[in-house]
Amino acid sequence: MQKLSDQLSTSGSRAVRLDSFGGPEVLEICEVPAPQAGPGQVRVRVTAAGLNPMDWFMTADADTAVRFGLSLPAGFGTDYAGVVDQVGDGVTGFAPGDRVFGGALSRAVADFVVVDPTGGIAANEAHHTPDGVDDRTAATLTIAGRTASAALAVVELGPDDTVLIGGAAGGVGVFVVQMARIAGARVIGTGSATSADFLRALGAEPVAYGDGLADRVRALAPRGITAAIDLHGMETAHAARALGVPDTRITTIAAQVDGITPTNGANAAPGALEKLARLIATGRLRVPIAASFPVEQIRAAVELQAGRHVKGKVVIDL
Structure with missing residues (x-):
């Protein structure tokens, strides 16, 4: 070469x-x-x-x-x-x-x-x-959209859900947050202090990651959360478990936790990318x-x- x-x-x-x-x-x-x-x-x-x-x-x-x-x-x-x-x-x-x-x-x-x-x-x-x-x-x-679609399919969000999304400001997170909101769910997203305004603009309620995450989420959502998607590691998954979320409604993309179904983009349903592109074309997702x-x-x-x-x-x- x-x-x-x-x-x-x-x-x-x-x-x-x-x-x-x-x-x-x-x-x-x-x-x-x-x-x-x-x-x-x-x-x-x-x-x-x-x-x-x-x-x-x-x-x-x-x-x-x-x-x-x-x-x-x-x-x-x-x-x-x-x-x-x-x-x-x-x-x-x-x-x-x-x-x-x-x-x-x-x-x-x-x-x-x-x-x-x-x-x-x-x-x-x-x-x-x-x-x-x-x-x-x-x-x-392609990669982020497939991954987001596959992760959301595992937890099956609806209007009655409050979902905790770990790493919500990242490349996959920007899709997951908005698609969860389109599904009608309340979204709490972990991030740094500097990402708080960015997350709010996407439709998520920001919460700082790190020690004490479960307590901070409990204060934001006293009635509890119903699902979690960990896009960064295992912290969000463990916090969700501590808050009583069943393993069947938790998924990870960057780590494996015993009992929790991991996700990758190859698992996305046929037509997932076309659906995502249409949401962008019609202004419902950015x-x-x-x-x-x-x-x-x-x-x-x-x-x-x-x-x-x-x-x-x-x-x-x-």
Whole structure:
């Protein structure tokens, strides 16, 4: 692979690549052959790529990478949005010029991605981007949107519920909070003191995380909470148990707790992303973009996102 820092021809296709596993310092923008759409595939000219914690987590070391089926040299990023520019044999429902978004596991931060739009496999997919949803927003939907939808399906919220959401200001939290409110639930969201106004704007009642969480939640909701979604670790799940929430109405995405059902985006119901995109297109749900970076600043973008204090989503422009 030839690094852009050395020489990039005007006909080259850019992609962020790793020649070794590690942190943001191993990310390089490289010139690579443009991928070609085969039978059943479409090629997308990527305009924006959204970052998620899983992007840097699964490329941090060789053992974790193997669990995700990754080998060197590896790409980076999964969420993308852009425009179809090549359609393989046998593909229906997509044509050059269609705006799309989706997932391309650990290869989305690139000028082009090739995906199977009909294969039904998470992180190898394409969905039509509705009018009213810009590409930066569409590029944030796949991983976080799938995860949020799957977590909400476990706890099945309704108007009679008060739900505690841990890590509510993060990339998945912004979706979970708003979708829980759309379902009619009262939402209490954990966060730092600096995230309180942000959480209120999303529709959540903020509560500080850390020691004494259960007591603070009890003071906010004397009649109790009925469900909990822990998007950060185990603290919210343990607090919910202490407050009498049954394990069947608690879920986690970043840790496993005996007796509690964990969630990941692969469990999302068919059509979950289309439903989410429609909510955004009709103005019922918004996606806060915390920061956007040109692809040349990929290392700075990942450092910001990996700090886990971002309120909303981080996007790469291509």
